[in-house]
Amino acid sequence: MGEGGLRGLLAAVSVAGLAVSLYLTWVYAAGAAPVCAGDGQGCETVQSSPYSSLLGVPITALGLLGYAGLLVSAAFRGFIVALSGLFLALLGTLFSGYLTWLELFVIEAICQWCVASAVLMVAALALTALRLRYS
Amino acid sequence: MNEKRFAPWMIAAVILAAFVVAGVLVGLSQLGGTSAEDEGEEVQSLMSGIPQDGERLGQEDAPVEIRVYEDLQCPACAQFTRDSLSQIIEEHVEPGEAKLVSETLAFIGPDSVPAAKAALAAGEQNRHWQYATLFFLNQGEENGGYVTDEFMTNIAEQTRGLKVEQWNESREDDELESRLQEVQDTASDNGVESTPTIVVSGPGGERELVGAVPAEDVTQAIEEVE
Numbered sequence: 001m002g003e004g005g006l007r008g009l010l011a012a013v014s015v016a017g018l019a020v021s022l023y024l025t026w027v028y029a030a031g032a033a034p035v036c037a038g039d040g041q042g043c044e045t046v047q048s049s050p051y052s053s054l055l056g057v058p059i060t061a062l063g064l065l066g067y068a069g070l071l072v073s074a075a076f077r078g079f080i081v082a083l084s085g086l087f088l089a090l091l092g093t094l095f096s097g098y099l100t101w102l103e104l105f106v107i108e109a110i111c112q113w114c115v116a117s118a119v120l121m122v123a124a125l126a127l128t129a130l131r132l133r134y135s
Numbered sequence: 136m137n138e139k140r141f142a143p144w145m146i147a148a149v150i151l152a153a154f155v156v157a158g159v160l161v162g163l164s165q166l167g168g169t170s171a172e173d174e175g176e177e178v179q180s181l182m183s184g185i186p187q188d189g190e191r192l193g194q195e196d197a198p199v200e201i202r203v204y205e206d207l208q209c210p211a212c213a214q215f216t217r218d219s220l221s222q223i224i225e226e227h228v229e230p231g232e233a234k235l236v237s238e239t240l241a242f243i244g245p246d247s248v249p250a251a252k253a254a255l256a257a258g259e260q261n262r263h264w265q266y267a268t269l270f271f272l273n274q275g276e277e278n279g280g281y282v283t284d285e286f287m288t289n290i291a292e293q294t295r296g297l298k299v300e301q302w303n304e305s306r307e308d309d310e311l312e313s314r315l316q317e318v319q320d321t322a323s324d325n326g327v328e329s330t331p332t333i334v335v336s337g338p339g340g341e342r343e344l345v346g347a348v349p350a351e352d353v354t355q356a357i358e359e360v361e
Contacts, residue, residue, distance in 0.1 A: 055163060098160075107176075
């Protein structure tokens with residue numbers, strides 16, 4: 001796959017991530033509970049945990065910023081842009097890993113939306129790393 | 136292009152920077168997580184994943200039932216909660232061997248009534264046990280006037296997953312009065328004279344424990360009635 005294909009895929013992953021983060025940020029702001037498959041309590045538990053915000057900023061808003069940055073990096077060519085994408089995707093993956101650990105061992109509840117976002121972030125990391133070969 | 140020559144270094148720097156920033160974010164998150172919210176989180180993690188329905192904590196078809204007659208203002212009940220509850224939940228309720236049922240009484244003083252109603256209202260969202268446990272952990276002096284709206288709302292805000300607005304509406308429900316009366320009648324019928332009274336029942340009979348008994352006593356009673 002060439003650079004164009006990788007950038008296209010990265011854009012698609014970023015848009016999917018944006019959609020997930022937007023939905024969760026909207027739910028958080030509205031004080032509602034996210035619609036979660038299954039028994040539906042996991043998403044609510046995670047959302048109401050003290051870890052759902054950082055210095056008053058919802059974690060989902062950080063995701064929103066990350067995916068927006070990745071979408072911008074997918075829109076342009078060049079080594080520095082590709083490097084910026086790698087930075088965002090690696091940061092997002094590391095932080096998502098920490099959040100998933102929190103869900104499993106501290107909050108003891110799984111939010112499927114958060115897991116979906118973590119999977120998208122890992123995909124973005126793979127794409128941004130592959131892209132460096134062409135930049 | 137110069138940047139090509141420095142590419143490996145730049146990539147290494149970016150990777151290092153991502154790790155450093157992630158570390159800072161994790162640190163900030165941990166700071167936020169170890170605030171006054173901790174107690175609510177601890178109680179939630181103790182009970183998360185265990186089915187709850189109204190005043191019941193545990194699986195409906197659990198072979199052993201542990202009925203706890205308690206008043207939210209009763210200090211011995213708070214002691215029982217602090218010293219024994221988590222062990223009982225972890226060893227017997229979580230594995231599905233037993234279920235806990237709170238029989239919330241309101242006899243110690245006038246403040247017991249709004250406190251009991253607050254717990255029952257939380258039970259309507261299946262958060263009775265989290266709410267009552269947090270109340271016990273923050274309990275003030277018996278009839279000391281600490282049971283204010285502000286105090287009860289503060290507990291509600293610490294209760295994970297409790298919709299506070301809905302809880303506030305539920306607290307005003309006239310039906311709660313009759314539910315409190317029902318519990319009072321049940322307690323009288325069963326000869327409950329003090330709190331906490333813990334009635335452990337199963338296929339092998341029934342055992343009654345009175346006071347802030349250690350978790351081991353409850354375990355022994357469970358083994359006897361199983």
